[in-house]
Amino acid sequence: MSRGSVLRLVLVPVALACGLTAEIVATHTGQSTTYAGASVWAVGLELVAGWGLVAAGLATWQLRPGVTGPLVVAAGVAWFAPDLVGWEGGPALARSVGMLAAGIWLPLLVHAVLAFPQRGLGSVPARVLVASVYAETVLVGIGRALFRDPFDDPNCWSNCSDNSFLVHPGADIARALVWLDLRFAIALAAVFVGLVALRLIEATGPARRVLAPVLVGGAAVTVIHGASAIALLVTPLEDPRATTFAALFVGECLAVASVSLALGWTLLRARRAREVVERLAVELAEIPQPGGLESALARATGDSTLTIVYRLRGSERYVDSEGRATPVPSPSAGRAVTSIVRDGRPVALIEHDQAVLDETFESQIGSAARLSVENERLEAEALAQLIELRESRARIVLAGDEARRRLERDLHDGAQQRLVALSFALRLARNQLGAGADGGAMDALAEADRELAAALAAVRGVANGLFPATLESAGLAAAVEELAELSSIRLEIEAVPDRRLPAGVETAAYDVIREAVENAAMHAEATTITVSAVCRADAVVVETADDGVGGADPSRGVGLREVADRVGALGGRLGVLSPLGGGTRIEAVIPCA
Amino acid sequence: MRVIVADDVMLMRAGIARLLADAGVDVVGEAADAVELLRKVARSQPDVAIVDIRMPPTHTDEGLVAAGEIRTRYPDVGVLVLSQFLAPTYALRLLEEHPERSGYLLKERVSDIAVLVDALGRIADGECVLDPTIVSRLLARSRQQEPLAELTGREREVLSLMAEGRSNAAIAGRLFVTPRTVEAHVRQILGKLDLPESPDDHRRVLAVLAYLRS
Numbered sequence: 001m002s003r004g005s006v007l008r009l010v011l012v013p014v015a016l017a018c019g020l021t022a023e024i025v026a027t028h029t030g031q032s033t034t035y036a037g038a039s040v041w042a043v044g045l046e047l048v049a050g051w052g053l054v055a056a057g058l059a060t061w062q063l064r065p066g067v068t069g070p071l072v073v074a075a076g077v078a079w080f081a082p083d084l085v086g087w088e089g090g091p092a093l094a095r096s097v098g099m100l101a102a103g104i105w106l107p108l109l110v111h112a113v114l115a116f117p118q119r120g121l122g123s124v125p126a127r128v129l130v131a132s133v134y135a136e137t138v139l140v141g142i143g144r145a146l147f148r149d150p151f152d153d154p155n156c157w158s159n160c161s162d163n164s165f166l167v168h169p170g171a172d173i174a175r176a177l178v179w180l181d182l183r184f185a186i187a188l189a190a191v192f193v194g195l196v197a198l199r200l201i202e203a204t205g206p207a208r209r210v211l212a213p214v215l216v217g218g219a220a221v222t223v224i225h226g227a228s229a230i231a232l233l234v235t236p237l238e239d240p241r242a243t244t245f246a247a248l249f250v251g252e253c254l255a256v257a258s259v260s261l262a263l264g265w266t267l268l269r270a271r272r273a274r275e276v277v278e279r280l281a282v283e284l285a286e287i288p289q290p291g292g293l294e295s296a297l298a299r300a301t302g303d304s305t306l307t308i309v310y311r312l313r314g315s316e317r318y319v320d321s322e323g324r325a326t327p328v329p330s331p332s333a334g335r336a337v338t339s340i341v342r343d344g345r346p347v348a349l350i351e352h353d354q355a356v357l358d359e360t361f362e363s364q365i366g367s368a369a370r371l372s373v374e375n376e377r378l379e380a381e382a383l384a385q386l387i388e389l390r391e392s393r394a395r396i397v398l399a400g401d402e403a404r405r406r407l408e409r410d411l412h413d414g415a416q417q418r419l420v421a422l423s424f425a426l427r428l429a430r431n432q433l434g435a436g437a438d439g440g441a442m443d444a445l446a447e448a449d450r451e452l453a454a455a456l457a458a459v460r461g462v463a464n465g466l467f468p469a470t471l472e473s474a475g476l477a478a479a480v481e482e483l484a485e486l487s488s489i490r491l492e493i494e495a496v497p498d499r500r501l502p503a504g505v506e507t508a509a510y511d512v513i514r515e516a517v518e519n520a521a522m523h524a525e526a527t528t529i530t531v532s533a534v535c536r537a538d539a540v541v542v543e544t545a546d547d548g549v550g551g552a553d554p555s556r557g558v559g560l561r562e563v564a565d566r567v568g569a570l571g572g573r574l575g576v577l578s579p580l581g582g583g584t585r586i587e588a589v590i591p592c593a
Numbered sequence: 594m595r596v597i598v599a600d601d602v603m604l605m606r607a608g609i610a611r612l613l614a615d616a617g618v619d620v621v622g623e624a625a626d627a628v629e630l631l632r633k634v635a636r637s638q639p640d641v642a643i644v645d646i647r648m649p650p651t652h653t654d655e656g657l658v659a660a661g662e663i664r665t666r667y668p669d670v671g672v673l674v675l676s677q678f679l680a681p682t683y684a685l686r687l688l689e690e691h692p693e694r695s696g697y698l699l700k701e702r703v704s705d706i707a708v709l710v711d712a713l714g715r716i717a718d719g720e721c722v723l724d725p726t727i728v729s730r731l732l733a734r735s736r737q738q739e740p741l742a743e744l745t746g747r748e749r750e751v752l753s754l755m756a757e758g759r760s761n762a763a764i765a766g767r768l769f770v771t772p773r774t775v776e777a778h779v780r781q782i783l784g785k786l787d788l789p790e791s792p793d794d795h796r797r798v799l800a801v802l803a804y805l806r807s
Binding site: 413420424425427431432449453456469470473474478479481485490 | 605609653677680700704
């Protein structure tokens, strides 16, 4: 057992004893010299506030690093000191020590609250404030111990007889110290509230949620303390039975208790986060599926809407577990974003219900979880690259189509049109030569005309092979019909969608059909080929079947492989079934998202 | 006969115009795109507008759209669409929407000036014209091969000419037979194919085409 734990164990009975002693004193001899003595309610409230501080302080001390825990325990013990002062007929030394210690709980609590939840106070203003509260309390405490003779104090109430430390009765000094103390209490309230407001404004969302309860509780304590000082400026004689003072005492007890509650709530939250981490470790012990981290986290936190995204190395882009690009999540109403950091840079962002994880999560997840985050991130990265590759493949195919289309158009608008124009010129020449012209010239012109027609047909064939103009202009159905017109074997068109499809899909579907028809006509000795293209929900399914000799091998035929590549580039697949003597069936599924 | 020629390629435009002028047709205007075509049709109200199906800006079916618009806005102006598309889709689209004074010829046909002038004349007379190549392919590829096989050779010839949009009189003239003989053939054909008789030539063409396509 560590030294801290022993100390904490010892402090429990000490705190209990302090509280009990205080309340016994108050209820037996302090009916008019203590607040607790004034009513049974006050006894309860005072115990709740003091013991609450001790309990919350001990728990914080145990579970969190930093000075807040010990300070709160000390404040809780010191909280009971004022009752000692009002011990009518008690030992003078005890009453004098009580007077010395009566004010010390406040600087301890202020320090504890401002030091929460970090290890230190942080900002310079906070340090200055805490230092000055300590200094003022010590100054006033010691000053009054040395120079205040209770007999001379017209406003004395809790102790008008004993001061064991008095060295020189000085009523002026004592008055000056009271003057200072009251004004300082008011100033403290104002400065503290300002500091708290500043901290809450500066804090980020999740940190603010952790800080706010404790800071606001602390602010309430200083505000009530300041209000008491104002009451004393108005009515210098403090009377625990007067309504104003009794109410202020109740308020102070409640404010102090709220600090304890806030500390306890914070600890519970952190514990829940730890439980999440522990459950996560159990979840991850099972072999995770791809994308399993997200569901493991969702199960561990109980937040089914939780999502996790991964940062791509060397960029600020994020992808989900399947590698799809996602926008960077940002906190919104009720939703928070927790980042998993590695080497000072976020590798993953978790978007979740703000109640299920807190800022401690990132620091608490173990190496197993980090490893699976890294695994999953690598996997997501690989998938993202795959997606990128597929997209670039599709882009290359589409760019090729576009180039073919441009060539076809150039050919059509250039060479083809000029040849047709030339045929007109020939026709005119023949017309002008007239019927009575030289037979040889007429024959030569007729020969030129035939050659020209052949040239035209050849150019048209090349252009159509590059990119069928009908496909671009009229769509798949018309292009397949035209293919049927031009092919040497019989083409049975069972179904082809009339509506236009995305250009890449149309071209791929057409290429599959054209390749199938060419294979059937040139290699398979087929006489008939049936063709169908059907639009499903998100894909076009192209099927062809011929009655040829079969035996087509996609791994050897260049054409079929090219078509398979083209279909694959669009994320589709092509299957060929071609048993020897059993005809050839081709099926292509082309996604049209 | 007054015609306007619309084609975005100047060589083609000029070539067709010269051929037509040479054959005694009065070319009253040329247009490079659909907008210019519509403007010139509005101004000079020709008998027929010859329209290339591919015109700017997209070079797909602007010519067809312009032809439809001319038929709708100027009922007396006929249109002859020149196309390089073998597929009957566009031709049927045009003829189904505007069976009167409309024609669809493959572009390669125009160097045979006699065919072009004949088509222009028929359109000006209110008939419709469908390219013989498209008709013969429709016949060859039709799924109704069994009923078609019952036709005699002469009946098939008559059916082709019907599908090209010719009237009984024109068919008679072409086959060197009397109109009464043609009428008899037509009745036979319609009976064998189970098509209704229709006094209206346009409706008859559409019925035949629909039958061949079904």
